[in-house]
Amino acid sequence: MRIFDPHIHMTSRTTDDYQAMYDAGVRAVTEPAFWLGQPRTSVGSFRDYFDGLVGWERFRAAQFGITHHCTVALNPKEANDPRLAGVLDLLPRYLAKDGVVAVGETGFDAMTEAEETVFVRHLGLAAEHGLPVLVHTPHRDKVEGTRRSLELVAGSGLPPGMVLIDHLNEVTVGQVAEAGCWMGFSIYPDTKMDEHRMVKVLSEYGLDRMIVNSAADWGRSDPLKTLKTGRAMLDAGFGEDDVDRVLWRNPVEFYAQSGRLLLDDAQAADPTATWEGNSVLRGQRPV
Amino acid sequence: MTTPAAAARLAELVTRVTEHPNQLPTLFPAVARLVGRGPTDPADRDGLLTLRVEDDARVTLLAAAAGSGRLDTNQLAALLTELYEEGDGDERRAVLRALDRLDAVDPRVGRRLVEDALRSNDPRLIAAAMGRFAARHLGADAWRHGVLKCLFVGVPLAAVTDWADRVDSELVRMTADFTAEREAAGRTVPEDARRILAAPRPDPGPEPSEDPEHPQAREGER
Numbered sequence: 001m002r003i004f005d006p007h008i009h010m011t012s013r014t015t016d017d018y019q020a021m022y023d024a025g026v027r028a029v030t031e032p033a034f035w036l037g038q039p040r041t042s043v044g045s046f047r048d049y050f051d052g053l054v055g056w057e058r059f060r061a062a063q064f065g066i067t068h069h070c071t072v073a074l075n076p077k078e079a080n081d082p083r084l085a086g087v088l089d090l091l092p093r094y095l096a097k098d099g100v101v102a103v104g105e106t107g108f109d110a111m112t113e114a115e116e117t118v119f120v121r122h123l124g125l126a127a128e129h130g131l132p133v134l135v136h137t138p139h140r141d142k143v144e145g146t147r148r149s150l151e152l153v154a155g156s157g158l159p160p161g162m163v164l165i166d167h168l169n170e171v172t173v174g175q176v177a178e179a180g181c182w183m184g185f186s187i188y189p190d191t192k193m194d195e196h197r198m199v200k201v202l203s204e205y206g207l208d209r210m211i212v213n214s215a216a217d218w219g220r221s222d223p224l225k226t227l228k229t230g231r232a233m234l235d236a237g238f239g240e241d242d243v244d245r246v247l248w249r250n251p252v253e254f255y256a257q258s259g260r261l262l263l264d265d266a267q268a269a270d271p272t273a274t275w276e277g278n279s280v281l282r283g284q285r286p287v
Numbered sequence: 288m289t290t291p292a293a294a295a296r297l298a299e300l301v302t303r304v305t306e307h308p309n310q311l312p313t314l315f316p317a318v319a320r321l322v323g324r325g326p327t328d329p330a331d332r333d334g335l336l337t338l339r340v341e342d343d344a345r346v347t348l349l350a351a352a353a354g355s356g357r358l359d360t361n362q363l364a365a366l367l368t369e370l371y372e373e374g375d376g377d378e379r380r381a382v383l384r385a386l387d388r389l390d391a392v393d394p395r396v397g398r399r400l401v402e403d404a405l406r407s408n409d410p411r412l413i414a415a416a417m418g419r420f421a422a423r424h425l426g427a428d429a430w431r432h433g434v435l436k437c438l439f440v441g442v443p444l445a446a447v448t449d450w451a452d453r454v455d456s457e458l459v460r461m462t463a464d465f466t467a468e469r470e471a472a473g474r475t476v477p478e479d480a481r482r483i484l485a486a487p488r489p490d491p492g493p494e495p496s497e498d499p500e501h502p503q504a505r506e507g508e509r
Contacts, residue, residue, distance in 0.1 A: 098377065
């Protein structure tokens with residue numbers, strides 16, 4: 001089983017996790033920029049964090065045969081802190097870099113005006129840089145937060161296929177399927193979704209535009225939930241190719257729209273890999 | 288590795304940068320996407336000894352900017368600093384490689400970038416930092432620590448330009464200590480450490496075995 005974990009916060013994880021992920025078949029990840037579990041207080045903290053995402057963390061992952069990508073944004077929680085407004089001015093230079101495959105995580109936390117303003121700015125930056133967007137949906141008031149997120153996406157003029165709405169569940173997936181955006185599911189030990197509920201959603205909605213991630217971070221979470229979901233799919237009667245589609249080809253297709261994927265390196269590091277796709281991953285775009 | 292189309296794109300970029308060197312910060316991150324990336328020597332995947340395709344292209348562009356006649360020394364220094372400080376690992380590596388090729392760089396500026404890279408733990412940056420520029424301009428202390436760092440993180444000594452010309456008794460002492468520490472821990476000693484210990488040096492100094500502060504140096508002199 002080859003796995004692309006499209007949402008995992010590796011800066012919070014250990015080298016044992018990297019090794020276990022590699023052993024489980026994980027060959028690529030995307031690490032969305034998010035908060036630290038406690039608020040930052042200055043723009044400089046973000047600069048160092050973003051530098052780490054495109055520098056040290058990428059190197060750390062490569063040591064374990066895993067290609068590391070990231071997304072950058074001012075996350076919804078910290079979008080509410082006026083001291084951090086300057087983070088938006090930092091973003092363009094990171095959005096030009098290889099391996100930065102989307103704008104995100106953006107979206108809503110507490111559905112404030114400040115969050116909405118920053119969210120809209122992010123949608124504009126994505127259009128400007130030709131990048132997809134990773135949208136975090138709130139833990140509280142999720143249905144309304146998802147509805148308003150889709151409204152803003154529609155208003156932005158971005159094609160729905162360039163947008164991934166994440167942390168969905170049984171009650172929010174329907175409206176995203178209808179909108180034509182990609183549908184992301186974070187599989188957690190005891191919150192959000194579990195792998196068996198996920199399999200039911202896949203049975204009901206099909207595999208198109210379906211993305212599964214572990215969203216593992218500094219909290220109680222499990223970086224192998226992607227593998228466990230793949231196994232649950234096989235147990236439920238899905239085929240190997242279905243699993244490959246959900247756990248590899250779908251996230252590759254979504255993030256390849258950036259033209260910034262680095263997957264050729266991972267392939268070179270894994271001589272047993274049989275997959276192809278270099279050309280699709282090397283989108284040439286004007287600068 | 289590089290297709291004719293990619294070579295044509297590089298040529299276009301060179302023209303642009305020669306005419307407008309101030310566009311380089313915008314172009315620099317996109318170079319690998321436009322020109323290509325990957326090792327030029329399959330045996331040197333990380334580009335520790337050779338320039339990778341994207342390194343070579345970025346160095347070419349920096350050389351074009353430096354040779355454009357449109358930047359004075361201060362402006363060139365500011366450009367290199369900006370590209371390094373705002374770069375990801377790949378971009379930083381290319382700036383370090385370019386230092387080896389640009390004679391017009393103020394050595395104080397280049398040294399600051401090289402010393403920053405040597406504080407990192409990324410072998411690709413450390414290897415790129417120990418090239419021709421470091422051989423010529425890095426102070427003795429920083430250079431010795433750079434060599435020792437190479438031994439620590441597995442950068443081959445062959446990546447250190449002209450290392451044999453700069454070996455001195457202090458580097459031999461440091462290497463002997465490193466070797467003794469590795470042996471005490473039952474760990475492998477890199478062959479490169481033995482090469483340093485065996486290298487002729489201009490200031491042989493006291494035999495390490497005579498130094499009571501460093502009795503373990505005897506190990507290294509075997």
